[in-house]
Amino acid sequence: MFTDSAKIVIQSGKGGDGHVSFRRELFVPAGGPDGGDGGKGGDIIFEVYDGLNTLADFRHIRKYAAQNGEPGGKRRCHGSNGADLVIRVPEGTVIRDDESGKIIADMSGENRRMVLLRGGRGGIGNMHFATSTMQAPNYAKPGQPGKSLCVRLELKVIADVGLVGFPNVGKSTLLSRVSNAKPEIANYHFTTLKPHLGVVELGIGESFVMADLPGLIEGASEGVGLGYHFLKHVERTKVLVHVVDAASVEGRDPVEDVKKIREELGKYEKSLLLKPQLIAANKIDSIIPNEEGEDPIARLRAAFSPELPVYPISGVTGAGIRELEYALLNLLKQTDRKPTVFEPEMEISYTSDQELPYTVVREKEHLFVVEGPRVEKMLGYTNLESEKGFDFFQKFLREQGILKKLEQAGIQEGDTVRMYGHEFDYYK
């Protein structure tokens, strides 16, 4: 089965924790802190791989995780970085956030490799936390967490020319006539269930890619039938060919058909109607003039030319095919052939840096000691003599979860808390 979309969960690696240790050497009584930094967590990287044409592989494996960073070690040992995970996708893969549907990246054009999820930074070891007042810091920074995200991959066919039309009008027959592609052709509706690509070669350096798309029906833009699923492929083609059955073999009216298909395209996405387009009036080998002698080609021209030029063709006999091919080549020469690349609609947000670490130690029955670089900084910054300053500092302790930690450590009313030379009485 052809898969042109897949949902996967990706996860970048967690950063390794910083280490807490102290130098222990002979004749060095109180060695300084020497806990090393944790390694960085692995990134999730998307890469365009030319050998791939479908997203089928993503149906078997749904979860993709990069490696975590290793924690730091003693003697300033740096933990090793977690390995990145490279996910290979076919060109033209659009990556969306599954929850919001927003585009995170479009793997096409210049964008052949990108880091989609950054791994967490490693935490720094206690060797970085020594200050003049705190010679033996007992804390290190934990590694940053990795990030997990559910994303939807969608493959958009990249073709220069897209064939659109109702079922059974002869789109696949036309593609097989002008290119090397071998799409299935049959006299029933919805023979084509997935897009087929073919290369149309008209001479050296004069070739283009044509996409045969599944037949559209009325209401396609609202999700009736299979069509909706494939309208997105139309977005990437540069030129559209409306294929109609000019012979009305099944009693359809080709003029009405072009109008209806254009209506569906416009409802799905207005800009589709701005693409250069023309009409291939197919099955001319079977046109039987009616009693009034009305010619369907003349009717089509009256209704749509010159906005949409009409090319009478027969996919079966080959009549008119050359003219159509050159008309398409000319149209393409006038258009910018670089495939549309979608702009990202969202950026991945990462949880902000982990709070700096601190320790809460019960030194004696009624004495608790709080230490940590942020606490130290905050103390230097706050005027504890003023009531406002004191309130501010208390709020800080509450928000940092330090009060909670003290309670967990068993602090009671009236106990003392010491922080860098300041002593406070604890009251609820």
Ligand SMILES: Nc1nc2c(ncn2[C@@H]2O[C@H](COP(=O)(O)OP(=O)(O)OP(=O)(O)O)[C@@H](O)[C@H]2O)c(=O)[nH]1
């Ligand atoms: N007489 C005649 N029959 C044609 C012509 N082109 C296609 N057909 C016939 O029309 C039928 C449908 O052809 P397909 O090429 O499968 O049509 P399609 O538009 O791809 O159909 P779906 O994939 O179902 O949307 C087949 O029986 C073809 O043989 C033509 O130029 N003349």
Ligand SMILES: [Mg+2]
């Ligand atoms: Mg077909």
